[in-house]
Amino acid sequence: MARSSTPSSLTVATLFAATLLFLLHPSNAQLTAGFYAKTCPDVSSIVQNVIHEALQSDPRITASLLRLHFHDCFVKGCDGSILLDNSPTIKSEKDAAPSFQTVRGFRVVDKIKEAIERACPKTVSCADILALSANASVYLSGGPYWTVLLGRRDGLTANPALANISIPSPFDSYANLVSKFAAVGLDITDLVTLSGAHTFGRAHCKSFSPRLYNFTANGGPDPTLSPWYLTALRKLCPPNFNSRVLAENDPTTPNLFDNHYYSNLQKNDGLFQSDQELYSTAGAATISIVNSFSADQNAFFESFTRSIINMGNISPLTGSNGEIRFNCRKVNGI
Ligand code: HEM
Ligand SMILES: *[C@@H]1O[C@H](CO)[C@@H](O)[C@H](O)[C@H]1NC(C)=O
Numbered sequence: 112m113a114r115s116s117t118p119s120s121l122t123v124a125t126l127f128a129a130t131l132l133f134l135l136h137p138s139n140a141q142l143t144a145g146f147y148a149k150t151c152p153d154v155s156s157i158v159q160n161v162i163h164e165a166l167q168s169d170p171r172i173t174a175s176l177l178r179l180h181f182h183d184c185f186v187k188g189c190d191g192s193i194l195l196d197n198s199p200t201i202k203s204e205k206d207a208a209p210s211f212q213t214v215r216g217f218r219v220v221d222k223i224k225e226a227i228e229r230a231c232p233k234t235v236s237c238a239d240i241l242a243l244s245a246n247a248s249v250y251l252s253g254g255p256y257w258t259v260l261l262g263r264r265d266g267l268t269a270n271p272a273l274a275n276i277s278i279p280s281p282f283d284s285y286a287n288l289v290s291k292f293a294a295v296g297l298d299i300t301d302l303v304t305l306s307g308a309h310t311f312g313r314a315h316c317k318s319f320s321p322r323l324y325n326f327t328a329n330g331g332p333d334p335t336l337s338p339w340y341l342t343a344l345r346k347l348c349p350p351n352f353n354s355r356v357l358a359e360n361d362p363t364t365p366n367l368f369d370n371h372y373y374s375n376l377q378k379n380d381g382l383f384q385s386d387q388e389l390y391s392t393a394g395a396a397t398i399s400i401v402n403s404f405s406a407d408q409n410a411f412f413e414s415f416t417r418s419i420i421n422m423g424n425i426s427p428l429t430g431s432n433g434e435i436r437f438n439c440r441k442v443n444g445i
């Protein structure tokens with residue numbers, strides 16, 4: 112297209128809009144589905160096989176691995192930061208409040224990494240291993256699979272202070288949940304959809320016990336908790352609860368990735384305050400999304416494939432930024 116005239120105002124406006132779009136999505140451009148097609152063609156089956164094997168003795172491992180991808184991506188992007196252990200130079204995000212004594216699955220990540228290193232040394236990042244593990248885990252638990260975009264590199268730092276403020280808390284208000292998702296470029300559809308991950312996995316009493324006792328001004332429990340569920344959770348977690356006791360996130364089908372999370376919310380059977388707020392906050396825009404996913408599991412699954420890709424696109428390191436870690440627990444060369 113050769114035009115000799117000076118750019119029209121329309122061209123300028125189009126260019127401006129295109130630049131703006133590019134600036135709003137600066138990072139996704141470089142992740143691709145075929146990133147390891149030549150350098151590590153079997154990476155998907157290696158990941159899937161290790162998780163399938165782990166699942167035989169640990170029915171919760173798929174949930175735990177999906178959560179690691181979330182805790183990785185919400186802190187300065189999907190860069191494997193959640194996997195770094197404490198060291199003289201690293202203050203681990205594993206000890207930040209949202210993750211402390213509740214994140215798990217690291218030995219299985221190590222196994223995946225070791226198997227991949229044997230097949231294709233120094234090639235696949237730990238951040239990509241978490242993205243691939245999320246896909247395999249959701250699928251192996253009965254959920255959908257998606258086109259995993261790859262090419263992330265591993266970061267050289269961890270940031271527990273940022274983890275404290277970036278990863279949502281189960282006690283956050285509806286407005287805070289919305290704003291913590293918005294801070295990483297995710298909207299309320301992503302919020303409702305990704306919260307649906309609480310359709311499987313487990314939680315410690317400390318993550319919901321404030322709802323059970325002395326929650327309201329006059330000492331009552333959270334009024335948005337159904338009577339049978341309140342009774343059951345109080346029995347599981349008495350005031351002096353054992354810190355190791357676990358509740359099922361979805362009491363109906365604890366290990367299945369399905370849409371029961373949403374029908375639970377409709378019955379006031381959400382486990383976390385942050386779950387139930389998506390349905391019980393008066394006038395919230397999230398209510399109709401909960402209703403649509405409760406009515407139609409395929410709509411939830413389709414939305415999940417979109418939202419998990421959005422989450423996986425949060426500020427990845429690409430090109431020559433960061434590194435490919437040899438051991439997911441520590442940065443290279445230390
Ligand atoms: C919306 C904000 C969110 C909050 C406040 C939140 C909070 C929590 C809490 C408190 C736990 C239980 C920790 C424990 O006591 O052991 C948990 C577990 C879990 N979360 Fe979330 N979460 C959120 C979003 C997400 C997202 C986006 C995902 C993934 C896409 C996710 C996946 C999971 C899974 C699978 C578990 C169970 C893990 C296991 O059994 O090891 N969560 N979450
Ligand atoms: C995602 O999971 C599906 C189902 O297991 C699998 O066929 C596919 O290869 C996986 N994608 C990647 C990139 O690993």
Ligand SMILES: *[C@@H]1O[C@H](CO)[C@@H](O)[C@H](O)[C@H]1NC(C)=O
Nearest residue numbers: 206207208270271272273275
């Ligand atoms: C994160 O929050 C916890 C609990 O509030 C606090 O003890 C810890 O010092 C914080 N960590 C950082 C690095 O700010």
Ligand SMILES: *[C@@H]1O[C@H](CO)[C@@H](O)[C@H](O)[C@H]1NC(C)=O
Nearest residue numbers: 324325326327328329330331
């Ligand atoms: C309940 O909470 C109020 C403040 O909200 C506090 O004054 C009171 O001591 C608490 N009661 C118990 C039994 O913890």
